Amino acid sequence: MPTYRAPVEDVSFLLNDVFQIDRYNNLPGFSDASADVRSAIIDEAAKFSEQVLQPLNHSGDLEGCTRHDDGRVSTPKGFKDAFKQLADGGWLGLSAPAEFGGQGLPVSLSQTVNEFMMSANMAFSMYPGLTQGAMAALLVHGSPEQKKTFVPKMVAGQWAGTMNLTEPQCGTDLGLMRTKAVKQADGTYKITGTKIFISGGEQDLTENIVHLVLARIEGAPAGIKGVSLFVVPKKTINADGSLGAPNGVSCGSIEEKMGIHGNSTCVLNFDNAVGTLVGEENKGMAAMFVMMNEARLGVGVQGLSQSEVAYQNAAAYARDRLQGRALTGPQAKDKPADPIIVHPDVRRTLMSIRAFNEAARALVVWTSLKSDLAHRSDDQKERQAADDHMGLLTPVIKAMLTDQGFANAVSAQQMFGGHGYIVETGVEQFVRDARIAMIYEGANGIQALDLVGRKLGRDGGRAITAFFNEVTAFAKENGANEAMKPYLAPLTASVQHLQQATMWLMQNAMAKPDNAGAASTDYLHLFGLVTLGYMWARMAKVAQDKLAESGEQPYLKAKLVTGKFFMERMLPETSLRLSRIQAGADTMMELPGEAF
Incomplete structure (x- = not known):
């Protein structure tokens, strides 16, 4: 049977030494995440992931989720108790604002915790992951009343969250959606339609589920510009905050999937379900x-x-x-x-x-x-x-x-x-x-x-220019360090490949958009390799400095060897990606569609 050990030492090295998180103590929440607090959180997250979530991964995969005749869904054995432990431990609100019951700690800390839980049990971790995403949307775009009503319950793990975009006839092109919203006299909306592939759409882990649903208000403009976002709870909520009657949301079926069997991926039917608008009408995609x-x-x-x-x-x-x-x-x-x-x-x-x-x-x-x-x-x-x-x-x-x-x-x-x-x-x-x-x-x-x-082109290329400036400045600053040359020479070459690819796109994509489409995946991977190379250069510099201070440390020596391997064996792939980009789209687009 598989095992898992959370990479606690690696995370601590990144937070404490490479990125020196204590430098940000002037920001809200960071001073509360002292080195001792971080260590305790990381250790506890590791224990929870290794001892509670990981043992449920294989059994949850074999058992899967069950939809009952009345539309209820049961998650695999052990998931409900594990979710209660997750909620009781305050993990859902680690980075949520204190005013809504969260701990307000840095996202950079909560993301490391998320990695542990995902490694231990990816299917389970999707339930809290989507809940945290729904909270984020409500915190940014929700009304004060919506925040007050929904976020504290989600932070506490009493209610979960989902996102509802995809429909049978539309995936990426959300302008084709048919789910409709009809405004009522009291300012609420009646939502009707079908959404598919809804992760955690129905489950037995929480007493309520907060669905964020994209729909089109009657008379709205066609296409994506006419889409609005609504919050539609599974159960209605009474004036005193208690739960009321079911809200016209039902699970039509559970998708039979290749993997993540422990997560209930549902077809959800909305039948005049009552929802409230999040943000502005026809501005749903922004939210x-x-x-x-x-x-x-x-x-x-x-x-x-x-x-x-x-x-x-x-x-x-x-x-x-x-x-x-x-x-x-x-x-x-x-x-x-x-x-x-x-x-x-x-x-x-x-x-x-x-x-x-x-x-x-x-x-x-x-x-x-x-x-x-x-x-x-x-x-x-x-x-x-x-x-x-x-x-x-x-x-x-x-x-x-x-x-x-x-x-x-x-x-x-x-x-x-x-x-x-x-x-x-x-x-x-x-x-x-x-x-x-x-x-x-x-x-x-x-x-x-x-x-x-x-x-790439947003704001005159401001973001990509800043990235190039940062990486080249790092290379220049450490260029005289002989020990860094095995890391900086390959990084510098790969950055030049990325700059060449960027320039090629600027010169060849506007007049012929297919060139951009043909190059896009190779460009993304080229960019990704450069970012990983930059991370290795930064980690190598810190590891060398720490070794000079403290002498023999097997972890740090292994870090330097692994980074050198990346530079020698993996980063040179940027040259291949550049060649593919510069080949253009002509051959790719030459055959007629019927030839495939």
Whole structure:
């Protein structure tokens, strides 16, 4: 059976040493997250993930969710008790404002906790993850009454949250949605329509579910400009805050899925359900994008989480599995064969996954800190720069971390040989669960188009220019350090590849938009590789400094070796991506559609 150990040491290294989170104690909530508090939270999150959530992952996958004849849904055995422990532990409100019952701690801390829980049990973690996303949308765009009514209950884990976008006839193109909203005399709306693929749409974990629903008000403009957002609780809420009658929301069915069986993915039917408008009429996408961006960052972490747990189990297997002898001669002379960890190609696989995981974790923490700055800093310029960073990096984190997270889960499965194909070992579940992350919350091809088509040119390219300036300044500042050359030389070359690709798009995409579409996925991955390379350079610098101060530390030495592997073996892929981008769209678009 699979196991999981939360990467506590790695997270502590990032928060304390690489990003020096204590420098931000001037921001609200950061002074409350002292080193001792952070350590206690991380340790407790690790225990909860390892001891409560991880044991339910395999059994939850086998059991799945059950829809009853009356529309109720039961989650797998143990999920309800685990959710109660989650709520009682205050995990749902870790970063929520204190005025609504949360602890107000930094998002950069709560994201590390989320990674632990996702690695331990991805299907379970979706229930609190979507609830936190719904809270975020309400906190930004909800009315005072909506915040007061819904957020404290969600923080407490009494009520859960969902997002309702997709319909049978429309996915990414939400302008095609048919769910309608009819305004009532009292200012509420009656919502009617069908939504599909609704994660956590019905469950037995909470007494109420707060559905955020996109719908079109009667007479609204056509297309995406006529879409509004509504909050539609599963049960109505009385004036005193108590729960009333069912609200015309029902689960028509549970989707039969490839993975994440422990999460109830529902078809929801809204039949004159009563909802209230969130934000302004016909401005629903602006409000929903708050939740979608939260969810996209969370899905990126899901990619990392499955890569991490798959790696841990593959590495353990490689240390134990006896097969063949080392090319340099027997290493385990007292045994009939050597463990497969002696073979270079096995190490190539494991090092590739590890090097990705550690850099991706750093990228998540770095971007989470930017989220904290964007929402908590009183310096407008600092907030603007942080918001630029979030807009630019969100599609990269969502798409690259899930693309590579799935590929890494498959590579880890390969380490097991035939045993990786068998349910008993558990590794095949990581592959199945990881696959959905590439699809939902905006399929990865859409993320690439968003990056190339919208994010690069926004505000005259302000965000990408700031990114280039930061990375090149770091390289210049440390250029005279001989020990840093193995990290900085490859990083500098890869940045030049990204700059060339950006310039090529500027020169070739406006006149011929297909060039942008043809280049988008390669550009996103090129960009992603550069960001990971930058993370490795920053981690290497800190590791070298700490080793100089304290002497021999196996963790830090391993960090430097892993970073060097990334620079030598993985970052050079930017050259390949650049060549593909510069090939253009001509060959790709030449065949007529009927030729496929």
